[in-house]
Amino acid sequence: MKLNNRDYICPVEAVIDILGGKWKLLILRELMSGTKRFSQLRRAIPNITQKMLSKQLRELEERGIVKRTVYPQVPPKVEYSLTPIGKKLSKVFDAMHQWGAEYIKTYLR
Amino acid sequence: MKLNNRDYICPVEAVIDILGGKWKLLILRELMSGTKRFSQLRRAIPNITQKMLSKQLRELEERGIVKRTVYPQVPPKVEYSLTPIGKKLSKVFDAMHQWGAEYIKTYLR
DNA sequence: CTGGATCCAACTAGATACTG
DNA sequence: CAGTATCTAGTTGGATCCAG
Numbered sequence: 001m002k003l004n005n006r007d008y009i010c011p012v013e014a015v016i017d018i019l020g021g022k023w024k025l026l027i028l029r030e031l032m033s034g035t036k037r038f039s040q041l042r043r044a045i046p047n048i049t050q051k052m053l054s055k056q057l058r059e060l061e062e063r064g065i066v067k068r069t070v071y072p073q074v075p076p077k078v079e080y081s082l083t084p085i086g087k088k089l090s091k092v093f094d095a096m097h098q099w100g101a102e103y104i105k106t107y108l109r
Numbered sequence: 110m111k112l113n114n115r116d117y118i119c120p121v122e123a124v125i126d127i128l129g130g131k132w133k134l135l136i137l138r139e140l141m142s143g144t145k146r147f148s149q150l151r152r153a154i155p156n157i158t159q160k161m162l163s164k165q166l167r168e169l170e171e172r173g174i175v176k177r178t179v180y181p182q183v184p185p186k187v188e189y190s191l192t193p194i195g196k197k198l199s200k201v202f203d204a205m206h207q208w209g210a211e212y213i214k215t216y217l218r
Numbered sequence: 219c220t221g222g223a224t225c226c227a228a229c230t231a232g233a234t235a236c237t238g
Numbered sequence: 239c240a241g242t243a244t245c246t247a248g249t250t251g252g253a254t255c256c257a258g
Contacts, residue, residue, distance in 0.1 A: 009155070011209030012134050012202060018212075020129045022231080025121050038240050046118070049232065054241055064216050075239040076238085085212055093121060095204040099197060100120030103127075106194055107173050131251075147220055158252065163221055184219040185258080 015092060018063050023048055023056045025093075028082075031066065032090055035081040065089070124201060127172050132157055132165045134202075137191075140175065141199060144190040174198070 008014055019025055023045070030036055030044045042053055057080060060066040065086040071077040082089075117123055128134055132154065139145055139153050151162055166189060169175040174195040180186040191198075 008209075008213070009135060010138060010206070011213055012138065012205045014209040014212050014217075015205040016125075016129060016134055020125060025125055026118060029119060029121065042240095049234095050241065051233090051243090052231065055231090070240095074238090076241085078240060085215055088208060088211065092201070092204045092208050095201045096121045096124040097119070099201050100117070100123040102197065103123050103194055104117070104120055108123075151220095159221065160223095160253085161251065164251090179220095183258090185221085187220060 018060075018065060019089075019092075021056070023052055024060060025096075027053070027056055027060065028065070028086070028089060028093070031080060031082050031086070032093065035079050038078050038080070041080065060086075127169075127174060128198075128201075130165070132161055133169060136162070136165055136169065137174070137195070137198060137202070140189060140191050140195070141202065144188050147187050147189070150189065169195075 008017075019028070026045050026048075027041060030041055036044070038053070038057075041057075042048065042050065045053070057066060057068070061068050064083055067081050067083050067086075069079045069081070071079070117126075128137070135154050135157075136150060139150055145153070147162070147166075150166075151157065151159065154162070166175060166177070170177050173192055176190050176192050176195075178188045178190070180188070
């Protein structure tokens with residue numbers, strides 16, 4: 001999976017390209033409920049390392065899904081929020097949530 | 110990403126777990142339009158290798174998304190189709206398609 | 219025709235230590 | 239507080255050859 005791959009055969013691929021991987025959906029889910037600081041995200045997502053959190057956030061920012069706001073103060077304060085197109089992912093998220101819940105109910109218990 | 114990981118924090122993760130990777134969505138998309146043979150899928154999906162196609166199909170089968178039907182004849186004939194829960198992925202697919210199209214329109218041209 | 223087996227390159231993610 | 243740097247283990251995907 002490459003960054004900025006514009007050779008999608010189908011628009012659907014863009015979603016997997018952007019949301020794929022272990023952490024991005026969990027990060028997006030946290031941001032759906034509003035702006036969060038780096039440390040808030042870190043606490044909210046169990047087991048994520050600083051490296052992975054900052055890397056995933058940078059990728060989401062590059063793709064225009066997440067907005068990063070730096071407050072130039074000491075100690076540093078950085079806030080992350082969803083862009084307009086990022087907020088629209090909530091519909092995809094809802095569809096995934098509904099299907100996932102049914103799948104788990106059917107197959108994983 | 111592991112197979113059969115039942116420790117999802119959120120049902121949404123199941124979708125990425127099942128659909129993640131380079132090929133699964135493209136395979137599912139082909140199967141949405143009906144039952145297909147191995148060779149049909151191979152022709153329909155540009156650049157996929159035999160190994161990847163059979164591997165992805167096996168994973169989708171293990172997860173109960175795809176049904177595999179073998180006709181015991183020579184030469185062999187194997188058909189793949191979506192299970193009921195697999196067919197229900199079409200809603201997720203549609204939401205992804207809509208968002209992806211808007212994203213591409215906005216950011217990738 | 220429908221794959222399995224093997225080898226290998228590239229990428230991903232975790233652990234740990236360090237910094238303005 | 240919010241990261242970066244480095245090292246390493248594990249995973250993914252491609253190429254190629256083989257088989258019922």
